[in-house]
Amino acid sequence: MNCRRVRRKFVNALVLFLSGVAALIGLAMLAWILTDTAFKGISAINWDFFTKLPAPPGEEHGGLANAIVGTLILTATATVMSVPFGILAGIYLAEFGRGGKLAAAVRLVADVLTSAPSIVVGVFVYLALVRPLGHFSGWAGAAALAILMLPVVTRTTEEMLNLVPDAMREAALALGAPYWRMMFQVALRAAMSGMLTGILLSVSRVAGETAPLLFTSLNSPYWAVNLNQPMPSLTVTLFNYAMSPYEEWHSLAWGAAFLITMSVLAFTILSRLWLRGVNRERS
């Protein structure tokens, strides 16, 4: 008896130790990559970076102002396009599709879609939107990003809803709430924190994507806020700059990488704070 207890304690300590080590490794890698990016990127970030248009190599005071605005517009449009759609599909899988054949197919398809290489999605949107319309456009770029976000939002919504205890649902339904009200006011609220993680992850995923934009929204060195025209983006510019031979462009590329990472960080923290505020107000 005592021996077994010692063993249990030992196994526990071992596992806890390993999990701590795993977390440490993860955090160390994170610190490594982030400091690397920060170190190389921060020197490129100054007032010009945020306010000026791109300049050719050899000229000073070039910035990425148009690309920053373009990326914001593209990502926001993609989020608006994909999140409601994804949440609805996730609700379908979690609530109405338990055990059904159709739901199984939708689930599988969503998982397959997660692995679609971003360039394939780009090519698909190119063939479906750009070629028939005859020009590159911000809409096409946003659509490609939305397709990439969709499966992540869908599946995390489903997973998180599945974890909401049925007792909570039943309690609300027993009080006479129609199903949809129960969903929006009980189940979705309970699952919100996890769903938010899913949405944030999907935004992070597309914020750094180049391939789906290359053949859809293209890029531009000028101001462009019209979604019907080619639209500048940080990632395509970053890619072009990183692959160029010029030192000052490399530095701008690292600056862009750093900015993307930091913006997602800010976005993550703000939405978590917002969610906490909402939760606190409610309880």
Place this chain on the structure above:
Amino acid sequence: MKSLGENANAEPMLQNAEAATSAQNNRSKKRKTMKRTLTTLIAAAFVALGAPAFAGAIVITGAGATFPYPIYGKWAHAYNRLTGVKLNYQSIGSGGGIKQIKAGTVDFGASDAPLKPEELDKFGLAQFPMIMGGVCPVVNLKGIAANQLRLTPRVLADIFLGRIRKWNDPAIAAANPGARLPRRGITVVHRADGSGTTWIFTDYLSKVSPEWKKRVGVGKAVSWPVGVGGKGNEGVAAFVRRIRGAIGYVEYAYALQNRMATVRIQNRSGSFVAPAADSFQAAAAGADWERAPGFYMVLTDQPGEKSWPITGASFILMHKKQAKPSKAREILKFWDWCYRHGAQAALELNYVPMPEKVAQLAEAMWAEKIRGVNGERIWPAN
């Protein structure tokens, strides 16, 4: 000049922003909530940013080869300050450029590999050369400085075929008397992605080595007999710098910017030349553009004592029949400006401008071939 242009662009934007903001403010003086101000500001920003697009500025979209991306960007930037014309060139690869101009999603395409005359005819396209550059083999060998190592075309091909595997091979030593070549194995580094640079390089190897032509051939991507693939010129440069005993090939600007050890290659006239702007120009000057139908001309292995043998030109593709003649004229005016005033900028970025003779040939071709839908002349512009 610089600041003038900037102000000219900035002012209308500012005025628009102010106008929009004040108009909004007058209308909703009473409801000055935080939210509203924010919305107004965003709206004003959109109006301001969107305004130039509606002001009738000419917007030209082009896409294609990666190699000329920096110089086309630089030209467009300068031209935009002069004239307000917005030329947007994006590097999506030569293959992409050809596909896009065929599909009609862009106003012009750009490619590092020229299209054959019959293919031009098939798709109703015209092409002309715009800018040149050189591809240079680079090595990483301890004690071997830039342009110290000499390679014959035969040896270069055999290295990339995997037939010569050690740096102290007698074939290499024969051309380098006195050099201390290490016993180290050779690691070949090539491009992993499809690339016009690879097209030029393999075109050269095919011209000088029958075995290369038979076993590997010419292409933007080929089935390499040996070696490691790096992504982009930067990737190749990174591998060559890191792997002792490596040899790779990059565009001249990358070799310069990364301070890599280039080598001398024996050209058709038998002299060992080093890569440099004047040896690229020598290769272009020796070329007989006049007798190249559709400007189908590959500048590798050109005659001339000083010619760098692995030189290449980058081409512009446009439709022969232009539905919007006025826009086409603006595009041609831009290229004309580049031919006339772009040389300095090109040399600054380690490119080689086209000789004046070639520019004249190209403009004569515009006048003859590029027409409106009803056959009306587009060029000369006046």
Place this chain on the structure above:
Amino acid sequence: MPQDEHNGRAGVEGVNAAPSAPGVGRSAGDAIFRFLTTGAGVGLLLLIAAMAAVLWQQSALSRAKFGWGFLAHAVWNPVTENFGALGAMYGTAATTAIALLVAVPISLGIGLFLAELAPQWLRVPAGTAIELLAAVPSIVYGMWGLFVLAPIMGDVVQPWIQERFGDFFLFSGPPIGIGILSAGLVLALMILPFISSVIRDVFLMTPSALKESAYGMGATTWEVARDIMIPYGRKGIIGAITLGLGRALGETMAVTFVIGNAHELNFSLFALGNSIASTLANEFTEADGDVYLSALIELGLVLFLMTFVILSVAQIWLRRMGKREGR
């Protein structure tokens, strides 16, 4: 939803206050709700059907020319227009397997750490930090792999391994620091934040009543995790891993920088290889031959099918496991 913010238990009270007759309004609302959600699900199905159809149609040339042989040989020669997918298929499978083998245990560790072990003050910053890794553009991972990881692998790790197990076929070949293993490790790092942050959320959603009762019976933290949290969140954990798996299968940029991009079939972990996604990213923009383009698109189709098969097999296997556990 926002207008209910000030109203505590709006969900329940609001319903009772609703003027509509019970039954009628409710079923209409529910019908619309059900229609909308099902529509979204079907929409997703249609979307991927459209993608598959486009890929199928665009790859017609290559399918006609190579037939099933496309899947059986590893030649990739754009000049002679002779193409086979086997090398890229192997590369995709191998790098993904390595990535999952490395990332899943670490992610479980991180998830457990963040949900149960870490001191309260550390949980949120550490969790956010891990999520942040997902936001780093993939080209940065690629560059990091090329400039930081590859030298370490090539100068330290690979020579060390070869000194000890040099004869074993998995570790043959010149140690230049790039190849299948390095690509797998970079991928592992890329999917780590995806898997671990979802797993953390799954762990956090375990009802505390379940955990408390187990602790109350004297269970250790590990036992609670093993017997309560992991089984309770099993589906969520699988979902998280699937997410990472999908990302690993389809990642382009990061792999391209470190895999070596050689179209060959070599089973050494140190050998250069190629994955389907990296081949597409490398060659699609420059491909100009019709057969070449078509073969690249068929490669995309093959990736779809591979994913489909892998996920289907995984689900069947999971269902069986579920039955054995009596779920």
